[in-house]
Amino acid sequence: MSSEGARVWLIPDGFIPEESSGSQESHEAICVLNTSAEEARLSISFYFEDREPVKDVEAIVPPERTRHIRTDRLGGAEIPRGVPYAIRVESNVPVVVQCSRMDTTQAALSLMTAMAHPVER
Amino acid sequence: MSSEGARVWLIPDGFIPEESSGSQESHEAICVLNTSAEEARLSISFYFEDREPVKDVEAIVPPERTRHIRTDRLGGAEIPRGVPYAIRVESNVPVVVQCSRMDTTQAALSLMTAMAHPVER
Amino acid sequence: MSSEGARVWLIPDGFIPEESSGSQESHEAICVLNTSAEEARLSISFYFEDREPVKDVEAIVPPERTRHIRTDRLGGAEIPRGVPYAIRVESNVPVVVQCSRMDTTQAALSLMTAMAHPVER
Amino acid sequence: MSSEGARVWLIPDGFIPEESSGSQESHEAICVLNTSAEEARLSISFYFEDREPVKDVEAIVPPERTRHIRTDRLGGAEIPRGVPYAIRVESNVPVVVQCSRMDTTQAALSLMTAMAHPVER
Numbered sequence: 001m002s003s004e005g006a007r008v009w010l011i012p013d014g015f016i017p018e019e020s021s022g023s024q025e026s027h028e029a030i031c032v033l034n035t036s037a038e039e040a041r042l043s044i045s046f047y048f049e050d051r052e053p054v055k056d057v058e059a060i061v062p063p064e065r066t067r068h069i070r071t072d073r074l075g076g077a078e079i080p081r082g083v084p085y086a087i088r089v090e091s092n093v094p095v096v097v098q099c100s101r102m103d104t105t106q107a108a109l110s111l112m113t114a115m116a117h118p119v120e121r
Numbered sequence: 122m123s124s125e126g127a128r129v130w131l132i133p134d135g136f137i138p139e140e141s142s143g144s145q146e147s148h149e150a151i152c153v154l155n156t157s158a159e160e161a162r163l164s165i166s167f168y169f170e171d172r173e174p175v176k177d178v179e180a181i182v183p184p185e186r187t188r189h190i191r192t193d194r195l196g197g198a199e200i201p202r203g204v205p206y207a208i209r210v211e212s213n214v215p216v217v218v219q220c221s222r223m224d225t226t227q228a229a230l231s232l233m234t235a236m237a238h239p240v241e242r
Numbered sequence: 243m244s245s246e247g248a249r250v251w252l253i254p255d256g257f258i259p260e261e262s263s264g265s266q267e268s269h270e271a272i273c274v275l276n277t278s279a280e281e282a283r284l285s286i287s288f289y290f291e292d293r294e295p296v297k298d299v300e301a302i303v304p305p306e307r308t309r310h311i312r313t314d315r316l317g318g319a320e321i322p323r324g325v326p327y328a329i330r331v332e333s334n335v336p337v338v339v340q341c342s343r344m345d346t347t348q349a350a351l352s353l354m355t356a357m358a359h360p361v362e363r
Numbered sequence: 364m365s366s367e368g369a370r371v372w373l374i375p376d377g378f379i380p381e382e383s384s385g386s387q388e389s390h391e392a393i394c395v396l397n398t399s400a401e402e403a404r405l406s407i408s409f410y411f412e413d414r415e416p417v418k419d420v421e422a423i424v425p426p427e428r429t430r431h432i433r434t435d436r437l438g439g440a441e442i443p444r445g446v447p448y449a450i451r452v453e454s455n456v457p458v459v460v461q462c463s464r465m466d467t468t469q470a471a472l473s474l475m476t477a478m479a480h481p482v483e484r
Binding site: 125126143144145150152153154156185186187188189217218219221225228229230231232233234235236239 | 250252253254255256257289290291292294295326327328330343345347348349350352353354355356357358359361
Binding site: 246247263264265266271273274275277306307308309310338339340342346349350351352353354355356357360 | 371373374375376377378410411412413415416447448449451464466468469470471473474475476477478479480482
């Protein structure tokens, strides 16, 4: 059950809405599953339209655990709201990455999700 | 028409919302399609952020059938609401797996879906 | 530019909601893109949880055209509303298939989409 | 970190809703991530159900940047609202492409997204 997934994942559509309504805050989460027996050490980079990327934000996923990492609560790096961005996740062991958005700009919430694109190498 | 899909599928973003509104209950479904002439015997495992995985929940998909398995009605295993989780589906024959969420926390429902990530092996 | 995509595509999560509200009717569409210079002749099959599949519903996508095929307007085959189903699309030439749902059961509409899973062969 | 992604991407389900409500306009965006050190020169084609494709709309993604390209603000080419279409993106260097829709036809917005289908070649 080792080696499920890939070591690099890419997500072109990142966007944290500026506004929220109701009980749920607009946010995005990078969801990572590590089915291996080893700790996954992630290095996450964020790309923008008109500024330099923010690289090497670190995160850990313990063996046989998932982590849903909110991009507005990274601790250290700060991703601006209302700005298009993109995400690259690199891991020392194979993992699987999916990215989801909750948007509550207008009354009632909306969700979207996509499996990230794996890079084989 | 045998052997369509893969034997292992991974879904990092699982979450059953705690609240519902209107006529529709918030829920998630693991949707499986078995186009083969053989019964598919599934073993489903659930991973969490801060506890041991729940492994080997069993389900059957007859030949040339689909099943949309709600994760809040597994019978036996219980997935807590309001907690991030992830899913691993293993099958004895190739199948295809897609996971969808309905969220009715705020008035009006919202849907999201993603094809699971197949593991080639 | 010939031969873009695959000849067989699978979609486990099909469901046409029974109810609608507002100006938009709840529906699903099988969206097909044919970038080739040849006509694509599709054979679409529908799988259910507890009945025999409906096979070989035919559709045509002309060269360099897209078609968004509503599953509630197939002409001939009838997919029941409110029942889980799954879809298999086979084409004589490579195409790309994506499936989307609009759900207006509760006030305000909701959308979800997924690229179908391609079968290499 | 060069060569992440693919050079051709296909998106069968394009549709720009005719109506909007609230503060958000209904729209679609082709989201592209270029992690390479080279400028990505894109050639985007749009396919329809009953008319000739619009080919070779150009766009640039600088090195280590993302661009979220709204299909209702292409400058030059004009994609009609309320009409099914499909998208083909070709790039001189490998990139990753995801397509998302915001639909605010009925009160409250709805989102959907899918990673485009990569063509290996």
